[in-house]
Amino acid sequence: MEHVLAMTRTATISSKYRKVIVAASLGTVFEFYDFFLIGLLAAEIARNFFSGVNPTAGFIFTLLGFAAGFMLRPFGAIVFGRLGDLVGRKHTFLVTIVLMGGSTFAIGLLPAYATVGILAPIGFVTMRMIQGLALGGEFGGAMIYVAEHAPSDKRAAWTAWVILTAAVGFLLAVSVIIPLRLTIGADAFGLWGWRVPFLVSIALLGVSLWIRLKLDESPEFKRMKAEGRASKSPLGETFGTWKNVRLILTGAFCILPAQAVIWYTGQFYSLFFLTRVLKVENLSANIMLIVATVLTIPLYVLFGSLSDRIGRRTVYVGGYVLAAALTIPIFQAMTHYANPALERAQVAAPISVAAASSDCSVQFNLLGTSKFTTTCDVATDAITKLGLNYVSADLPAGSAAEVRVGDRVIVSYAGDAPDAPAQKARFDRELAAALGEKNYPLGVAAPEDVNAPMIVFLLMVLLSFGAMTFAPSTTSLLEMFPSRIRYTAMSFPYHLSAAWFGGFLPATAFAIVAATGNIYSGLYYPVCICIACTILSLLFARETKGADIARG
Structure with missing residues (x-):
């Protein structure tokens, strides 16, 4: 009889677990569905919302949007984290998912x-900001819930199911x-047609709301409330003591920046590199990124389980x-493997831009109002737009x-010269002839030269770093944090790091490449952050495997 009861309890827990995971994960699917929509549809968004500025500035403006x-x-982490610690995880879920879903639908x-x-751009950026507020309370709440x-010995494996739905969001978008x-x-x-993916998100919102309305409150939160341990001032407790502030700083600046840039480099910058540069x-x-994503999805649970056995810090x-x-x-x-003709040309006939240093500027134009007209700026802009090293x-x-x-030399011109249109035509013609003579591929990479299996393998290796660390x-x-302030204290450093390190990766990397002329130089940004976080984590982060999260 006891054996039958034990099996029944196990089945009940398993069923409840599936419901908890699905409900918590839908918000993460929403988050990354929208994230990839903005990235995959950047060209269409730039044309529709930023058509009043030049194309390069419009693309940067889109990334900044x-x-x-x-x-x-x-x-959002502060606002909804406080709400989650005061009134509960479930009610906060409902508010954040309505804001997210409504904003995504409105963009369409x-x-x-x-x-x-x-x-138009004001409306787009406003919707993005509303989404940002909602997301600040969404992901941390899903993880905590x-x-x-x-169980304490399966905590990372269970939360990994929430995290892997980020990849599901990408698959849904494409x-x-x-x-x-x-x-x-x-x-x-x-x-x-680009509006349709935003509009169909209303269906995902409906399903998410229906499932979340059926949820119970987190058992730990209910126990904490029943015992009178709930915080009356989550913000004051979180930011009012050095112990908690020190943990927040450790998470936001020692541990999480590398995780953020690794994941976004694999899932977003890799696609930008393949299409715009190669x-x-x-x-x-x-399709290659889809295949790599599907094949690496199980790694999230695998590395989560591994950290349950040997420790979090060792794995990340x-x-x-x-x-x-x-x-x-x-x-x-x-x-x-994607464009060997480009690789051969770069070795056989490297490109250089020779100019007076005073004639060159950093072409990172946030508002799209600046004009870059010197002969150096005209030359570097032309090469950068072609996705070539110099x-x-x-x-x-x-x-x-x-x-x-x-050995070919093409003299540049001043963009504000009286005969600039004629000079531009001459410059473009001579540059195209020189590149063609040196066997530089200027169009789409030849399909027969693209080694798809090797690219998928390389993408899988790149994506595995995100699975290993997330x-x-x-x-x-x-x-790290007691249950009475966990929603606030966990959400703030996570989203601070995601915002200021992960969120600005596309625009930052694009600007670095444009400024240096090196198609790989944008990668110095995530690489340097990984090196810094390795050192800082070893110095300041402590192992948390097996921690009693019911404390406080």
Whole structure:
């Protein structure tokens, strides 16, 4: 009889566990579905909401609009973290998911720049900021809700199921975008079809609300309330004592920055690199990333389980070391297997831009209002837009900049000169001829040159670093804090790090590449953060495996 009762309890727990995981995970699916929509549809968003600025500035502006959502996440963590610690995890879930779903749906309804002018980008950024506020309370709450249901020896394995739905969000985004683009054609998709992925999110919102309304409160929160241990001032307790502030700083600046940049480098920057730099056809690049994502999904649970056995810090620091050592070589290998003609041309006929140093500026134009017209800026802008490497060389002051392709020299021009249109035509013609003579591929990478299996393998290795670090690092963060302030104290450092390190990775890496002319230089950003976090985690982070999260 006791054996039968034990089996019944096990079955009940298993069923309840599945419900908890599904409900908590849907918000994460929403988060990353929207994240990838903004990235995958960046070109369409730039044309519709930022068409009043030049294309390069519009693309940067789009990436910054993407980052705007991240800027509000720490504030959302404070607002909804406090709410979650005061009134409970379940009620906070309902508020955040309605805000997220409503904002995603609204982006699909926003009028374009051609219709309402400056109100278009303002509306887009506003929706992104509302999403950021909601996300600040969503992910931490989902992690905590699952962790407070989990056995202590399976905590990271259980929370890993929430985390892997980030990859599901990507798969959902591309499963909507790609068939739609192929069905209605590129022209119709660019005109109105890009709105459909945002609009269909209302269905996901409906399902999420229906499931979450059926949830019970977290057992740990109910026990804490019943025992009178709930905090009356979560913000005061979180930020009012040095012990908690020190843990927040450790999480936000020693542990989590590397996890953020590793994950976004694998899932977002890799696609940007394949399509915009290596010129791999867009559909092919997406399919390769889809395959790699599907094949690496089980690794989230595997590495979560491993950290339950050998410790959180050992696993995530190991991931940081591997990412620091291998990220740049992986992207260099992508060049070899995706566009070998480009690799050969770069070796045989390297490009340099020779100019007076005073003639060159950093072309990071946030508002799209600055004009870069010097001969150096014109030359570097032309090479950067082609996605090509170049190195800098010095010329005496007053000299016109030169683009050198092997032994060919093309003299640049001033963008504000009276005959600038004619000079531009001459410059573009001579540059194209020089690049063609030196066998530089200027169009889409030849399909027969793209080694898809090797690229999928390289993407899998890159994505495995994210799987290795995500569950152990975030589970360690929630284990640092007592239950009475866990929602606030865990959410704030996570979203602060995600916002200021992960959220700005696309715009920062794009600007670094544009400034240096090195197609790999944007990767120095995540690599340096991984090195720093490895050292800081070993110095300041403590092991949390087996921590009693029912304390306090």
